[in-house]
Every structure is written in C-alpha cells, then in structure tokens.
Amino acid sequence: MDRGSIEKRLNDQKDLLTHLIQKAKSNGIEQVEIYSSYGFSEDVSLEKNDLNNCTATEENMFGIRVIHEGNQGFLISNHIPSLYTSIEEAFQLAKSQSTPDLDLTLPDVRPITNQFNTYDPSLDSMGIEDLVSYAKEALGWRNDLYGKVNIDSGDFSLSKGYKLIVSSKGVMAHELGAELSASVMGMGVDGELVGSFDYDSASGFNKEQFQSLWKKAFHNFGDKCMGALYAKPTASFQGKVLLPPEAVYSFFLGLFVGSLNGTSLRKGKSKMEGKLGEKVASSLLSLFDDPTNIGFMGSTGFDREGMPTSVKKVLSNGVLESYFYNTYEAKKAGLPISNGCATGGAQSLPGCGPKQLQIVPGTSSKDEFFKQPGKTLFVNRISGTKDGASGDFSGVVKGGYLLEGGEKIPVREVQIVGNAFDALHQIEAISKEGELLGESSFVPYMLLDGFTVTGVTED
Secondary structure, X not given: OOHHHHHHHHHHHHHHHHHHHHXXXXXXXXXXXXXXXXXXXXXXXXXXXXXXXXXXXXXXXEEXXXXXXXXXEEEEEOOHHHHHHHHHHHHHHHHHOOOOOOOOOOOOOOOOOOOOEEOOHHHHHOOHHHHHHHHHHHHHHHHHHOXXXXXXXXXXXXXXXXXXXXXXXXXXXXXXXXXXXXXXXXXXXXXXEEOOOEEEEEEEOOHHHHHHHHHHHHHHHHHHHHHHHOOEOOOOEEEEEEEOHHXXXXXXXXXXXXXXXXXXXXXXXXXXXOOOOOEOOOOOOOEEEOOOOOOOOOOOOEOOXXXXXXXXXXXXXXXXXXXXXXXXXXXXXXXXXOOOOEEOOOOOOOEEOOOOEEEOOOOEOHHHHOOOOOEEEEOOEEEEEEOOOOOEEEEEEEOEEEEEOOEXXXXXXXXXXXXXXXXXXXXXXXXXXXXXXXOOEXXXXXXXXXXXXXXXXXX
C-alpha cells in the first residue's frame, strides 16, 4: 500500500460519502455526519525476549451520526456496501429518543486554514523486513547492555492512512499520514529478584527521525528497568517530589486538564467551573494547546467535528484562560461556536479536550533538582487511584528514587497521597529542559514541595 493507492481510495470515498449524504437529505434525513478512519499497518511484535509475530492489517471504520429534532443516533460500521442502511438505522435511533435537546446540532462549515501532510513518501519503500531489522536491533541492545531486563512485549509498526469527515452541513475535511513507531514493556529480573514494570515508545515521520528517537527511548526503558531492580524500602518523610516529563501529566496535571472538559463543567463535576480569569495554579505554570505545529506527530488542521483547530492559551502564569468545547458543549455554555476541541474518532461521538498541550519551560536547570538539600522523591510513575471530580490521587511509586546528599537511591514500597488541584500551587520550580512526549507535547521537569511520602524500613 503506497501513497498513490491511499489517495485514490480517499478520493473515491469522498465521492461516495458525499453521494450517500445527498441521498439521505433527499429522503428527509437532514443532519448526517460520517467520520471515516482508514489505516493500513505492518507490524512485528516481541515477546519474552524474542521475535513473536509479523502481521499486516487493513481497517476502515465509519462513525455515522444522525441528528433529528434534537435527538441523536450513532452507529459504527466497517462495511462500505451497507453504509446507507447504517445511516437509516442511525436515523431510526435518533427518532426513537424521547429527550430532545435543541442545542444538539451538527456544526456549520467553517474554513480550515491549516493543511497538514505528514506522509513522507520514503516510507513507501519500507516494509516488514525493515521492522524485523529494528526488532533484532532492539534485542541486540537488550543482550549487550541490559541482560537482566526481560522484554515482556514490544511492537514495531509502519502505519499509513487517512481521516475524513463529511457532513450534510457542508463540512469536508481530510488528512493523510504515515509513521514508524515502536514500543517496549518489561522489567528487570535477577534470579528471584523482580523489579517493577516499565514502558517506553517512540514514533517518527521518517526513518531517520524514528531511529534516533527509538534508540533514546529503548535505552531510557532499559535504564529505568535496571534502576527499579535493586530498589530498597525507605523511611517516611515530608518534603519534595521531582517529576520527570513522563510523570507530569500522569501524576497530577492530567486530572486538572480533565476538569477543563466542557462536559464535566456542564455536569457540575469540575472544580474549575466559573474560574476563567482566576489564578488557579502557581505563577510558574503556563500551558497552551497547539495542534498547528507541523513538526509534531499529532498536529491536525481540524477536530472530530471538522472544525478548525488553533493555538489556545490554557494557563498564563497560573491564570486560567480557556476551557475545551465541542459544538454541543459550546452551545450549552452559551457560546456561538466551539473552539475546535472536539475529540475522538470514527468509533466514538465527539468529546471535549486538548489536542497537543505544551508546557512553557521554566528557568531552572534540571540538574539543580537532583542536588536539593534534604530528601526528594523522584517519581517515575504511580500505580494507584485518581478521582477526576475531587482531584484526589494515591498510589505506590514505581521506579522511583530517593535523592539525598547527591545520591540517587532506587526505592520501593513508597506511597504518596495528594490532590491535583492543591499540587498546582505546590510547584517550586520548572526546568528549562524537557522532553517532547509522543513527539507532540513539550513537557519539562517539575519540582513540587509539601508532600507526605509514606515508606517503610526493613527489619
């Protein structure tokens, strides 16, 4: 499957979906939206430190949404010949609803100013053989450098495809893309001693970008697994936690971002309701959403509803600047249009959320964070529970370190409890260095103070 054949399929499908929507309108089905997601991928997997399987898959999913008099019907299909039947079925689902809401409508067409083409034609010369080569290379790194790391699973993928949305309101948008990606999961094992699981991944638009990022990701994975292997318990203490980029969102910012979702706001489940323009976090923290950067993997010119995306300030020096809305939630909030934040794909109705959050770098050097006086807990990840409404979280730190007196000591059986919204005010410093997570979101290191760390001591 090459770019030419994918483009032909896309163009044929544009014509088909346009025809189906016109047919639906002529039969009294006025509001129809079809979201098509097509993908072709070749994959090579790892299991238990060896090559496992080679596969090629092709999938075309269609999300069909029909709105009738404030009611909505939604169906998922992967069968092109019966798409019109699916439109009729979605229409009957909408008609069967008994709780109409006239704010529930498809959005009117709006111009899309950013056109993205992330399909590098050089990937058309690659295939399963290249993925096998990458897999063997990773196994070689494991054997040569990380002999005590057990690779539980891994995957190498070359994927190509497109997304397309067409609606009876005149929306017509599409984007092609292709990428190389890889992931690995495993743990350190030394006899009876087993460390905690860890994971890393990388993806790239082309061969050179992928190879560079994947080598870095795999070695980071190996180092984390080895670091967790000889971890020891530590005593409880009150003090600071250091978050590497991978932990920033999973630790506390993810709960905060979820509270800016238009649906959570409308249902009264967000602590950020009514706080636009207010200071809700440390002045050190600034966030913005940028789906328009052509150099990032997840960049896109339109959202799940075919509405244009744009750069949005979320936090400016701790002051809340915006929420995330799709068309329905924007109307419920009294806004004329959405802000291009509809999320999801062919297999879901439009949700609300950011596309590519970026954190503005701080002024501190990350090296300074590893030399703090007293005790600091380096949090790699947490296995535990979170509550989106309250912001409370608790769990056991996995792959963590105790930083003390210039030493970096692997620790285990360490628990931490906190609240995401309180933690926004506990940020002591943000690094100027960071990582581009998923090749789409810049995230620096963060140092937070005022946490109770619960540990144990060995008998």
